[in-house]
Amino acid sequence: MTIGGPVTNALLYLNNVSVAFDGFRALNGLSLSIDHAEMRAIIGPNGAGKTTMMDVITGKTRPDAGEALFEATHDLTRLDEAAIAQLGVGRKFQTPTVFDMHTVEDNILLALKTDRRPFPVLFSRRTRQEKERIDALLERVRLTGSRDRLASELSHGQKQWLEIGMLLAQEPKLLLVDEPAAGMTDQETADTADLLREIAKTRSVVVVEHDMVFVRDLGVKVTCLHEGSVLAEGSLDAVSSNERVIEVYLGR
Ligand SMILES: Nc1ncnc2c1ncn2[C@@H]1O[C@H](COP(=O)(O)OP(=O)(O)OP(=O)(O)O)[C@@H](O)[C@H]1O
Numbered sequence: 001m002t003i004g005g006p007v008t009n010a011l012l013y014l015n016n017v018s019v020a021f022d023g024f025r026a027l028n029g030l031s032l033s034i035d036h037a038e039m040r041a042i043i044g045p046n047g048a049g050k051t052t053m054m055d056v057i058t059g060k061t062r063p064d065a066g067e068a069l070f071e072a073t074h075d076l077t078r079l080d081e082a083a084i085a086q087l088g089v090g091r092k093f094q095t096p097t098v099f100d101m102h103t104v105e106d107n108i109l110l111a112l113k114t115d116r117r118p119f120p121v122l123f124s125r126r127t128r129q130e131k132e133r134i135d136a137l138l139e140r141v142r143l144t145g146s147r148d149r150l151a152s153e154l155s156h157g158q159k160q161w162l163e164i165g166m167l168l169a170q171e172p173k174l175l176l177v178d179e180p181a182a183g184m185t186d187q188e189t190a191d192t193a194d195l196l197r198e199i200a201k202t203r204s205v206v207v208v209e210h211d212m213v214f215v216r217d218l219g220v221k222v223t224c225l226h227e228g229s230v231l232a233e234g235s236l237d238a239v240s241s242n243e244r245v246i247e248v249y250l251g252r
């Protein structure tokens with residue numbers, strides 16, 4: 001970092017990031033900034049580097065070159081996955097990882113606690129504060145009516161929301177969501193866009209998605225990646241009328 005203050009005010013700042021796997025450049029000089037309480041949609045063809053970008057942000061993959069800063073001062077390229085999660089970066093993978101044999105409510109409770117081992121948590125007394133937080137989280141992810149059901153009984157879409165609720169329990173400053181609408185019904189997809197818009201009022205969200213109806217519902221700035229770097233950025237209308245974007249992605 002240069003003397004004289006931070007290089008960025010952004011919550012997340014990626015500058016010229018490159019990652020190669022066996023000589024193949026999955027990310028190739030990728031630069032991207034996400035502001036505080038901004039939601040950004042990331043689109044682009046298969047293999048464009050969208051998931052790899054999330055891997056770099058979360059410390060799963062180390063870039064070969066470039067900068068990755070969180071809150072201007074934390075160098076993500078030098079921190080491990082646990083430390084980055086601790087800073088407030090939450091990630092939702094495509095396959096929900098909920099505890100199937102526990103109730104919806106207990107899944108949220110487990111996520112609230114720092115001690116994630118099921119038994120000590122489930123048999124300890126629930127404080128009133130915890131109960132209020134669980135109620136608020138269930139309400140937020142639209143699962144209040146399903147609180148006593150086993151997670152295994154939920155629909156695919158509901159499981160995704162439960163996992164989002166579990167991530168929110170950790171109070172992330174930045175939430176990364178990879179293809180949330182995949183496998184969802186149209187109604188679930190629309191509800192998920194609503195949910196993410198609510199979440200993005202108080203924290204930043206980066207959402208990768210191929211479903212353009214969903215991306216339009218989000219109503220946020222869009223970045224199109226291609227071959228590991230930014231091809232176009234702006235409103236969905238501007239990006240989707242970009243000739244290169246049509247050529248490499250939308251026009252297929
Ligand atoms: N661990 C890895 N080892 C080798 N190659 C990898 C690895 N991870 C990703 N790649 C390659 O890097 C490129 C970018 O992959 P990535 O998964 O980031 O694309 P994506 O934009 O998420 O695509 P999709 O829309 O299909 O999810 C692909 O060609 C992929 O095969």
Ligand SMILES: [Mg+2]
Binds near residue numbers: 051052178
């Ligand atoms: Mg991907």
